[in-house]
Amino acid sequence: MESSAFEKRVKRRVRGREHDFFIVCSPGLEKVCRSEILAAGFPKDSLNLVEGGLEFRGRLSDAAALNLNLRSPSRILMRVGRFKADSFEKLEKKIRAMDFDLFLPENSELKFSVTAHKSRLYHSDAIAGRCEALILDQLASGTGFMAEKPSTQTVYIRADQDEFHISLDSTGNLLFKRGIKVKVTPAPLRENLAFALLFWAGFSASDILLDPMAGAGTFSLEAAMIKAGIPPGLFRSFAFESWPGFSSRAFARLKNQAQENRVLIPEKEIFASDIDASALAVMQQNISAHDFCQTIDLCQRDFFSLTPPATASGKKGVIVLNPPYGKRLGEKTNPRALYGEIEKKLLSDFKGWRLGIILPSKDAHPLLRLQWRPIFHGGLDILAGTGII
Ligand SMILES: C[S@@+](CC[C@H](N)C(=O)[O-])C[C@H]1O[C@@H](n2cnc3c(N)ncnc32)[C@H](O)[C@@H]1O
Structure with a gap:
């Protein structure tokens, strides 16, 4: 009786x-994310692009589908409350x-992420502590x-001018x-940034991809x-x-469909x-674990001895580069000289290919007159450059 009343409330x-x-979203990836959501068929009016991400209105099942299908964002938060409080009593x-x-x-272990700005209640640990006790009580x-x-569940609390x-x-x-x-190698790129570079370089499912400094791949x-x-x-x-509101049957159906629709690629194109x-x-x-062989x-090859792959179609595709930087270059290597050599190599052997390259901001030079976008990766200030060679 009680559980069905609860089920009705849920x-x-x-x-x-x-x-x-x-x-x-990571700063700079908001528009990539919007394109992904629109391409997935969600209406424009369910979205609002703001700094640091997108506001989205939809059902929990939509959020589940977005979590499953989006490549560019960092996480999806569900807003469950908004109120004014300028004292612990009101909070x-x-x-x-x-x-x-x-x-x-x-059976949740709770974690809290609290930020307070221009608010009477500003001590984040105290805010988290008060809320945790009450939420655990309710659960x-x-x-x-x-x-x-x-499971571990995270509650995000943001206070701005006493508005929680x-x-x-x-x-x-x-x-x-x-x-x-x-497994990973040192300095792996985050997958959402790798996707953004592919997106900006215009990579699509039918393209050939060259990844000549692949690292962990x-x-x-x-x-x-x-x-x-x-x-x-x-x-x-x-x-x-x-979550109690999650429909495991509908989500399993979504995942099974994706498994069934897996496209088999007849020729190696990466x-x-x-x-x-x-x-x-x-x-x-990494590639064996999920059957990508x-x-x-x-x-194993030096980028500087590489030539474009001979494929049946002979078409030009996309080349992506995330050359070593910082400490990994070694003290004696001059980054500008290395990046200049890369530029020479690209111009001599890859004319007409689309390029995506990641370089530290301070070393980027007008390489190939690319379009440069700032991105943030592990606290580093880096640039993503894309264009046609
Ligand atoms: C920053 S890491 C790339 C990380 C990669 N994007 C990932 O997510 O794992 C740079 C890679 O370039 C490789 N590398 C450096 N010089 C190279 C060269 N001349 N030819 C081919 N690979 C090179 C390094 O071995 C290293 O794996």
């Missing part, structure tokens, strides 16, 4: 209606009225929902973690998934999968290489 308040979500009253048991499972009320496995915004993280591990890499694996039509989230789990044998060994493990051609 249906009415969570599953059966639209919510506001915030799709968090606690509002939190008590919020019914967290409809959104989170009873332990005994009328709620137990997920199959205990409470959100729940639907994603869990950041979305760039696709769950397909078995981030570009190649991303391109292989795009070619095969595999959603980036197919091999990982999400925080929302433990050419990955690296000068370093240990990077090759890492990449070999049919799609990705892998070999």
Whole structure:
């Protein structure tokens, strides 16, 4: 009796209606994300582009589909409360009225991410502590929902001029973690940045890709998934999968459909290489783990001795480069000289190819008159350059 009343409340308040979500993006990737969402068929008026991400209005099932299918964002937050509070008493009253048991499972470990700006309540640990006690109380009320496995759930609290915004993280591990890499090399690129570079360079599923400084193979694996039509989230789990409002049957159907629609590529159209044998060994493990050996051609080679691959179609494609920088270049190597050599090589052997390259901002020079966009990677100030060679 009690559980069916609870189920009805979840249906009415969570599953059966639209919510506001915030799709968090790395600075500079917001428009890439908007293009992805529009390409997935969501209407323009469900979206609002703001600094740091996109506001999206839709159902929990839409957010599940976006988590599964989007390549560029970092995470998706579900907004569950907004109110004014300039004292702990008011904050606690509002939190008590919020019914967290409809959104989170009873067997949750809670984490908090709190920011406060120009607000009377500014001590983030104190805000988190007060809210945690009350939310745990609600979850332990005994009328709620137990997920199959205990999970960690993150509550985001943002206070701005005493206005509180409470959100729940639907994603869990950041979305760039696709769950397909078995191993990484030093300085791997995040998958969402690798995707953005492919996107800006105009890579599409029918293109040939050359990845001649492949490292752990981030570009190649991303391109292989795009070619095969595999959603980036197919091999990982999400925080929302433990929520009472989550429909596991509908989500399993979505994933099964994606598995069934996997496109088999008849010819190797992705050419990955690296000068370093240990990077090759890492990449070999990564591509074998998900059966990408049919799609990705892998070999050990110096970029400077490389020529465009001979394919049946002979067409030109996209070349992506994330050359070593900083400490990894060694003290004696002059970065500008290396990047100048790369430019010479591209101009002599890859005329007409589309290029995507990542360089540290301070060393970027008017290489090939590319379009440069600032991106942020592990605290480094870097530029993504794209254009035709
Ligand atoms: C910054 S890492 C690339 C990381 C890669 N994007 C990833 O996500 O794993 C640079 C790579 O360039 C490779 N490299 C450096 N000089 C090279 C050369 N002359 N030819 C081919 N690869 C080279 C290094 O071995 C290293 O794996």
